[in-house]
Amino acid sequence: MTDHPSNDKDPFYVGYLTAPRRFAVFSMILIPVLVGVGILSAGIIGSSHRDPGTGIWDLSQPIELVGWADMAPYPVLRVQTMDDGLLPTYETVFVVSEGKIGAGDRIGPLAGREVKATGFLIERDGMRMLELVGGMDAVQEMVDVRGQPPELPPTPETASLGTYTLKGQIIDSKCYLGVMKPGEGKPHKSCATLCIIGGIPPMFMTQNAEGERMVYLVTDPDGSSAVKQGMTEYIADWIEVTGEIETQGDVAVFKINRETIRRL
Amino acid sequence: MSHGYQAVLWNKHKRTYDLAVAGGIVAYIGTFIGVSMATWSGPNILSTEILLIQAFGSCAFIMLTIILSIGPLARLNSIFNPLLYNRRHFGVMFFIVALAHVIIATFWYHGFGIVNPLVSILSMNSEYDRIAQFPFESLGFVALLILFVMAATSHDFWLANLKPGVWKAMHMFVYVAYGLLVLHVVLGALQAERSSLYTWLVIASAVWLTVLHVLTGARETSKDHHGAVAARDGGHWMAVAALDDIPNDRARIVPMKDGERIAVFKYDGKVSAVSNVCAHQNGPLGEGKIVDGCITCPWHGYQYNPDNGQSPPPFTEKIPTYKVKIEGGHVFVDPTPLPPGTPVAPAIIGGNA
Numbered sequence A: 001m002t003d004h005p006s007n008d009k010d011p012f013y014v015g016y017l018t019a020p021r022r023f024a025v026f027s028m029i030l031i032p033v034l035v036g037v038g039i040l041s042a043g044i045i046g047s048s049h050r051d052p053g054t055g056i057w058d059l060s061q062p063i064e065l066v067g068w069a070d071m072a073p074y075p076v077l078r079v080q081t082m083d084d085g086l087l088p089t090y091e092t093v094f095v096v097s098e099g100k101i102g103a104g105d106r107i108g109p110l111a112g113r114e115v116k117a118t119g120f121l122i123e124r125d126g127m128r129m130l131e132l133v134g135g136m137d138a139v140q141e142m143v144d145v146r147g148q149p150p151e152l153p154p155t156p157e158t159a160s161l162g163t164y165t166l167k168g169q170i171i172d173s174k175c176y177l178g179v180m181k182p183g184e185g186k187p188h189k190s191c192a193t194l195c196i197i198g199g200i201p202p203m204f205m206t207q208n209a210e211g212e213r214m215v216y217l218v219t220d221p222d223g224s225s226a227v228k229q230g231m232t233e234y235i236a237d238w239i240e241v242t243g244e245i246e247t248q249g250d251v252a253v254f255k256i257n258r259e260t261i262r263r264l
Numbered sequence B: 001m002s003h004g005y006q007a008v009l010w011n012k013h014k015r016t017y018d019l020a021v022a023g024g025i026v027a028y029i030g031t032f033i034g035v036s037m038a039t040w041s042g043p044n045i046l047s048t049e050i051l052l053i054q055a056f057g058s059c060a061f062i063m064l065t066i067i068l069s070i071g072p073l074a075r076l077n078s079i080f081n082p083l084l085y086n087r088r089h090f091g092v093m094f095f096i097v098a099l100a101h102v103i104i105a106t107f108w109y110h111g112f113g114i115v116n117p118l119v120s121i122l123s124m125n126s127e128y129d130r131i132a133q134f135p136f137e138s139l140g141f142v143a144l145l146i147l148f149v150m151a152a153t154s155h156d157f158w159l160a161n162l163k164p165g166v167w168k169a170m171h172m173f174v175y176v177a178y179g180l181l182v183l184h185v186v187l188g189a190l191q192a193e194r195s196s197l198y199t200w201l202v203i204a205s206a207v208w209l210t211v212l213h214v215l216t217g218a219r220e221t222s223k224d225h226h227g228a229v230a231a232r233d234g235g236h237w238m239a240v241a242a243l244d245d246i247p248n249d250r251a252r253i254v255p256m257k258d259g260e261r262i263a264v265f266k267y268d269g270k271v272s273a274v275s276n277v278c279a280h281q282n283g284p285l286g287e288g289k290i291v292d293g294c295i296t297c298p299w300h301g302y303q304y305n306p307d308n309g310q311s312p313p314p315f316t317e318k319i320p321t322y323k324v325k326i327e328g329g330h331v332f333v334d335p336t337p338l339p340p341g342t343p344v345a346p347a348i349i350g351g352n353a
């Protein structure tokens, strides 16, 4: 590698020769400036995330829940929360499989029975979901050792709150409740669609007048699954939709009329 | 033959360059994740996978914008040449960063479902007829395919085995890929942004690149115009420059009517003319310099003997040469290119040509 003393008079840069001063100085300024601008952008973009919410997906260890299996119309477990001799109350825990797949195959056949289910807990804003682990054994029917006649499964009380037109987004409950943060909006549209057609219960996310987030389980007007044409195309889009809101036990359900969906 | 592909050898500059780029990438990803986790922590922490997708994705976009700026900047001012010198490694590192973004996003957003992830990328969102809902993933996917072909053919093997014109035309597709990526970002990640600031920044990058390229193109054309020469001598010989107008060890670039350019070098009391187009990546040899008696390309330093257009052994590159003569203080060139590597006696300054 030759050194060219004359190079500074008629500066010429080639990588294998000593760089002329002008080039060396310029590069020594330009490269750190470019890297600096890059780091600055990283900081700006990184700090501009919106609050992803307090959802958790606790993979530290599986938990066991005992409750009544039910399809409502999506797989759930009704877990008794209190029995002080008066009327027992139940918490509805949504049940899903690992990945973007529902748990209908394991909850459906046992609907109406008391079962023990094993899985990881997903939880956000007081709503709980169980991600089953361990194949078909993840859900096992409770055997009544005392040989007593089986109890009747709980039937959640329903009450209609009227018909509303709401603005919001159809989201997949598993991602929304804590598996993906953020688990909403355009970047997540395909993922949410994949989840919902795979059997993850769809939910509708909206805001009330106070700006608080509200989340409803989504069904058809007759209470059957809403995962049909006319709905799946709108997943993760901002839409307006009309339907009846009903409480079923501790679950708020939005029974949407798919024909009323309108993109905003 | 393998020597021919290796003319740009490893050296200190390249290592510094690679280190700066790699360090920049690590610093970018680290800062992105660190700042994100400091912004939302505890129960509100963001998914690491999503942060990685965003960090790699935005990093790749910024890198590509810089890479595509280097070429025209170097055309406008040779002070940017050091960035050009090792641009290819920058390009390959960009590809790796983009690939990381794609792999994580494919797994996380399209994996673990009832549909094959690759099918899901193209079909899970099928709103191809809507702008706001458009499946932006497919745009990124096509861009990646283009960039993959580019990365795979960036090796000099392809340069040697594809016609330079074909190679160059193929590599122009990088601008198609960039356009697709702008749309990928605008119709994807930015649809979830409430503020339109980022959309404008992305559009600004695209505008910056366009203006830069148009400006460079215009300057190049006007240079050709100013340098335009008329055929003299009635016949073959063209007067291309006054001898005094060519600086020592440097060249004068002479545009031909058919768009070809000839580089006329003055060195060592002699004048030689060769094609302006470097056999490596079409670099402008006329902006190069005579170093150690060889014409040296300003882009990556390939060298050619001025009197025969051949790279000194062990290298094997060859460029077309032209006949030259000096008369009355003027340099004349016969504009018919001779086959690459043809020896031509230089015109001797002050000799009887």
Ligand code: FES
Pocket: B278, B279, B280, B281, B282, B283, B284, B297, B298, B299, B300, B301, B302
């Ligand atoms: S050395 Fe690469 S283009 Fe000339």
